[in-house]
Amino acid sequence: MSRHRDDHLEMCAAHVLGVLDDAGRAEFEAHLAEGCPECEAELRSLSGGALVLAMSAPQHRAPAAVRARVLAAIDSGGASGRQLDASVIALPRRPWVASPAGALLAAAAVIAVALAGITAWRRTEELTRELTAARAHTDSLQRVLDEEQRWASVMTAPDSRTVTLAPTGPGAPALAAEVHYDPATGRALLFAQGFTAPNARDYELWAITAAGPTSLGVVHAGPDGRAVVRLERIARDGAVAAFAVSLEATGGSPDPHKPSGPVVMLGKLAG
Amino acid sequence: MNETERDRRCWERVAGGDPTALAELYDRYADLLYSLALRIVGSASDAEEVLQDSWLQAWRSARSYDPARGAVGAWLVTIARSRALDRLRGLGSRRRAETAASVEAQAEPPPPAADPATGYARRVLRNDVATAITALAPQQRRVVEMAYFEGLSQSEIATQLGAPLGTVKSWTRQALMKLRERVPVEALP
Numbered sequence A: 001m002s003r004h005r006d007d008h009l010e011m012c013a014a015h016v017l018g019v020l021d022d023a024g025r026a027e028f029e030a031h032l033a034e035g036c037p038e039c040e041a042e043l044r045s046l047s048g049g050a051l052v053l054a055m056s057a058p059q060h061r062a063p064a065a066v067r068a069r070v071l072a073a074i075d076s077g078g079a080s081g082r083q084l085d086a087s088v089i090a091l092p093r094r095p096w097v098a099s100p101a102g103a104l105l106a107a108a109a110v111i112a113v114a115l116a117g118i119t120a121w122r123r124t125e126e127l128t129r130e131l132t133a134a135r136a137h138t139d140s141l142q143r144v145l146d147e148e149q150r151w152a153s154v155m156t157a158p159d160s161r162t163v164t165l166a167p168t169g170p171g172a173p174a175l176a177a178e179v180h181y182d183p184a185t186g187r188a189l190l191f192a193q194g195f196t197a198p199n200a201r202d203y204e205l206w207a208i209t210a211a212g213p214t215s216l217g218v219v220h221a222g223p224d225g226r227a228v229v230r231l232e233r234i235a236r237d238g239a240v241a242a243f244a245v246s247l248e249a250t251g252g253s254p255d256p257h258k259p260s261g262p263v264v265m266l267g268k269l270a271g
Numbered sequence B: 001m002n003e004t005e006r007d008r009r010c011w012e013r014v015a016g017g018d019p020t021a022l023a024e025l026y027d028r029y030a031d032l033l034y035s036l037a038l039r040i041v042g043s044a045s046d047a048e049e050v051l052q053d054s055w056l057q058a059w060r061s062a063r064s065y066d067p068a069r070g071a072v073g074a075w076l077v078t079i080a081r082s083r084a085l086d087r088l089r090g091l092g093s094r095r096r097a098e099t100a101a102s103v104e105a106q107a108e109p110p111p112p113a114a115d116p117a118t119g120y121a122r123r124v125l126r127n128d129v130a131t132a133i134t135a136l137a138p139q140q141r142r143v144v145e146m147a148y149f150e151g152l153s154q155s156e157i158a159t160q161l162g163a164p165l166g167t168v169k170s171w172t173r174q175a176l177m178k179l180r181e182r183v184p185v186e187a188l189p
Helices: A006-017 A022-033 A037-055 A064-077 A100-156 B003-015 B019-041 B044-060 B072-105 B120-134 B138-150 B154-161 B165-182
Strands: A161-167 A176-182 A187-193 A201-209 A212-219 A227-231 A240-249 A263-268
Touching: A006 A022, A006 A037, A006 B138, A006 B165, A022 A037, A037 B019, A037 B072, A037 B120, A037 B138, A037 B165, A064 B019, A064 B044, A100 A176, A100 A187, A161 A240, A176 A240, A176 A263, A187 A201, A187 A212, A212 A227, A212 A240, B003 B019, B003 B072, B019 B044, B019 B072, B019 B138, B044 B072, B120 B165, B138 B154, B138 B165, B154 B165
Parallel strands: none
Antiparallel strands: A161 A176, A161 A263, A176 A187, A187 A227, A201 A212, A201 A240, A240 A263
């Protein structure tokens, strides 16, 4: 601890009035920083004298406009942020970045704005990605919907035909099938029930035109024997006269234009 | 609860961001701060700006106030004086001379002061302050007023008064001690 000297008491007085020169202030503050009960007591006592000086100034009422301006500036700056609205304070001011503390605040403000900008940019990128994904999903759903509508139109088209296939013999009484056929587009829908084929066998669907039968493929039913089959580009060889189902060896008839097994269902188009 | 404690609690609300608390303190201290600023800068328009800047500075730095280092009122006075002296220095030496002259001319400044202290205790305090100031020896009063209201260093005061620096230092301390002794500390802001 630097030793207390009597002239420190005089420095206390100058310090209370804020009139120590730079060298004196540095020395005195260093002395205080090391702890000096005498000087601390002296400062407490003399600071009261400085307040008496302040109160000795002739008294005036503060202009009412200042109160309004101060409170407006505070309100506009927000209670917590303590950022004061410069537009409210329409008085000439020194740049507040002129002090090191001001520069630090300014730097902090710049960083805060930059961080806010980065956060906002990242959020924008994130939202853009989400929007792109959502649009892709919507496009996908739209394609599915278009496809469903396209197939639904097979049944609702003006020239659409409905053919109910009937079992051709007593050996397949559980079979039921119906074909919706749109000649304009060459598309057809098969709705089948009871198409659970015996072991090592497959049911095969045929379109029969004037040129003869053409395989439309093996019907793969689910475990419940039901199947819905979409058929395209059928009957390129001419108008379909009938649809038929044959019971084939696994994989279907080796000849796409001739059933190798028995025909178990048949449905003729009217007219 | 005395005024010091009341101010301290009010300031805790200010530090917490409560503008109504600042308004309360403003109503209590604005006249004192404005009068001090006017005494230092000498013109109403400058004093008005000092007053505004002081309250905004107080609001911005509310959390830096340390109750252990003095009462809220004393802290506000320190801010206002500091801002006023900054402004005075910014005005330049020519204006400073005019300011000093104009202050001297303001023996009874119109409009009449509306005393911020309306209660009996404050009127007593005002009387105590006036008595304490007039009781100072002329040199003692001069040196502390030059230091406090004009921001002059003790060397500058010594030069202006043509007195030894050591003597100025001595007068300064004696003056502050007398002022402090004649006014009860509990009555001060």
